Amino acid sequence: MxxxxxxxxxxxxxxxxxxxxxxxxxxxxxxxxxxxxxxxxxxxxxxxxxxxxxxxxxxxxxxxxxxxxxxxxxxxxxxxxxxxxxxxxxxxxxxxxxxxxxxxxxxxxxxxxxxxxxxxxxxxxxxxxxxxxxxxxxxxxxxxxxxxxxxxxxxxxxxxxxxxxxxxxxxxxxxxxxxxxxxxxxxxAGLVPFTLTPNLLEQFEGLSGTSADASVSCNGTHFRENILFTHRGLSGPSILQISSYWRPGDTVEINLFPDIDLYEHLKLQQKERPKSHINTILAETLTKKLADRLADLWFSEMKDKPLAELSNDALQTVATQCQSWQLKPTGTEGxxxxxxxxxxxxxxxxxxxxxxxxxxxxxxxxxxxxxxxxxxxxxxxxxxxxxxxxxxxxx
Ligand SMILES: Cc1cc2nc3c(=O)[nH]c(=O)nc-3n(C[C@H](O)[C@H](O)[C@H](O)COP(=O)(O)OP(=O)(O)OC[C@H]3O[C@@H](n4cnc5c(N)ncnc54)[C@H](O)[C@@H]3O)c2cc1C
Missing domain, CATH: 3.50.50.60 (FAD/NAD(P)-binding domain)
Structure with a gap:
């Protein structure tokens, strides 16, 4: 003893x-x-x-x-x-x-x-x-x-x-x-990556390893750091942080342009650079790979048009989608x-x-x-x- x-x-x-x-x-x-x-x-x-x-x-x-x-x-x-x-x-x-x-x-x-x-x-x-x-x-x-x-x-x-x-x-x-x-x-489980639906994973295929500075919010709390696309879903410090506040069924909101009012920015670019395209503007903040993919997924009907041809409503749609991206994880990696x-x-x-x-x-x-x-x-x-x-x- x-x-x-x-x-x-x-x-x-x-x-x-x-x-x-x-x-x-x-x-x-x-x-x-x-x-x-x-x-x-x-x-x-x-x-x-x-x-x-x-x-x-x-x-x-x-x-x-x-x-x-x-x-x-x-x-x-x-x-x-x-x-x-x-x-x-x-x-x-x-x-x-x-x-x-x-x-x-x-x-x-x-x-x-x-x-x-x-x-x-x-x-x-x-x-x-x-x-x-x-x-x-x-x-x-x-x-x-x-x-x-x-x-x-x-x-x-x-x-x-x-x-x-x-x-x-x-x-x-x-x-x-x-x-x-x-x-x-x-x-x-807390401080844990999110898993996504097979459909979303397919949409983001090839983006694994791509990151973006983003503000991520859920249930009244937000964190501003990188998000990271992975083979299984989303990770990175912002995602890990918000995962501790997320509950099954919740939607998280992601702002990929946390420093600017994207609508105002697009309006300005439309005036100053009317021939440029949406994905070019997005790629000035996001990586080119991510900007191209999001433009394909979210704004396919706009991406071949110069900014001059886009209506204010169209620019607002782009801004809202990029600054209030609503994402519903299927769960976490546990x-x-x-x-x-x-x-x-x-x-x-x-x-x-x-x-x-x-x-x-x-x-x-x-x-x-x-x-x-x-x-x-x-x-x-x-x-x-x-x-x-x-x-x-x-x-
Ligand atoms: C991958 C990873 C990275 C992390 N990085 C960081 C970081 O950089 N910074 C940070 O602040 N936190 C980090 N954390 C969190 C941090 O490690 C924990 O919060 C911290 O270790 C908790 O300390 P603890 O002593 O309470 O438990 P632990 O450190 O988990 O220690 C518990 C101990 O109890 C023992 N034990 C468990 N069950 C039994 C049993 N039945 N009988 C006998 N012994 C038992 C275990 O073997 C272990 O040694 C990380 C966690 C992980 C998993």
Whole structure:
């Protein structure tokens, strides 16, 4: 029988940060993970360079049933605290865009940093450890695992969400929450590409890899970044962001000319360059390939006519189609490629200060397993660091 003050299940971003935080306060800590190595999602994140935080992290960058829940932890361990840790370890990094910070070299630098910090405070990290059963024992917990029995007074669940099951994601955290009578909210894939009807895919065939700067909106929220045509549908940062706000059956609106009033622009071009064609004008903003294809699909009857021959109504049709393109995805690529899971353990069930269950003293939930989901751009890791740190300070 192994005894610890604190056992953390899940050696991902939140679990490792919690182990550092609790260990630094003199707690005996073990982190147990069923995977063959720790921090797999950190390693694969940001194209292998880990977008580890964002300069502009604010509570408004997070979705949750309770928009206030994330505020306390985010304010007690900020992006600047994590940047301080990265700098302490001499890890080179850079801002890519929009405050997004990436390692110059590789994501492994972040995992190594977390493991060095764990070791420095004697927090043990075990891989290949499957937790078979969790039971209440007195005021603490008894865990049965493939590496024997463990007891602890505080049990922290940091098993993350359901995205990328091949990387070790499981619904374990939700099962534990339900086992102890805590409410969980329905989960869906977030930050995920859209799939399209076979008909639309056929229309966009050959555009795979083409991108466009666009403003994409759905359910009262909009994002402005690139969209990317893929073999399966649409991806790119704008699409991933809006996917977290999209529900099955919803239509998204895409503005391919977010900086201008396209109708006014076309009117002006008609006056100044009456012999030019619609696709020429569109190709001054979009790629030629995309402009030609959209002109073929949407304005075939106009595309061979010079602007001078097009009526105001025709120009308005072009502007409306390009600036309010109504697109109905058939679905998303799901957890297989999603970066995050929306929903999860209901934040009403845990304290936003300590992350302890209100119903089950000694049981804690941190990171993505909770119903807190960040936007794309380093916010999800910042939530993992902040919730892990805050919880570790209270164990
Ligand atoms: C492809 C991809 C790229 C991403 N890129 C970024 C990025 O650049 N920036 C960003 O901010 N966010 C990014 N994210 C999101 C980010 O990785 C997660 O939000 C974050 O890792 C959540 O941290 P966590 O500690 O809560 O969970 P995780 O990091 O998922 O860790 C959970 C751990 O629990 C373990 N576990 C699960 N079930 C069990 C079980 N039954 N028993 C034992 N252990 C278990 C897992 O093996 C894992 O080690 C990305 C996600 C993906 C999938």
């Amino acid at each position: 192994q005894e610890r003050d604190v056992i953390i299940i899940g050696a991902g971003a939140a679990g490792l940060m919690c182990a550092i935080s609790a260990g630094s306060r003199g707690k005996s800590v073990a982190v147990l993970d069923h995977a063959n190595k720790v921090g797999k999602k950190i390693l694969m994140s940001g194209g292998g360079r880990c977008n580890f935080t964002n300069y502009y992290t604010e509570p408004t960058n997070f979705l949750s049933g309770n928009e206030h829940f994330c505020k306390s932890a985010l304010s007690r361990f900020t992006q600047w605290d994590f940047i301080g840790l990265v700098e302490k370890h001499g890890i080179p990094y850079h801002e890519k865009k929009l405050g997004q910070l990436f390692c110059d070299n590789k994501a492994k630098d972040i995992v190594n940093m977390l493991l060095v910090e764990c070791e420095a405070v004697n927090s043990e990290v075990r891989t290949h450890c499957s937790v078979e059963k969790v039971e209440r024992q007195g005021s603490g917990f008894l865990l049965s695992t493939n590496q024997g029995k463990w007891t602890c007074s505080s049990l922290v669940i940091a098993t993350g969400g359901l995205s990328i099951p091949t990387m070790g994601a499981t619904g374990f955290g939700y099962d534990i929450a339900r086992q102890f009578g805590l409410k969980t909210l329905d989960t869906t 957890y297989r490629t999603a970066e995050v899971t929306l929903g999860g353990v209901d934040t009403d069930e845990v304290s936003s200060k300590t992350f302890e269950s209100k119903k089950v003293p000694g049981l804690y939930f941190i990171g993505e397993v909770l119903d807190v989901t960040g936007h794309l751009g380093g916010f999800n890791f910042q939530w993992a660091w902040a919730s892990g740190h805050a919880c570790g300070q209270e164990l």
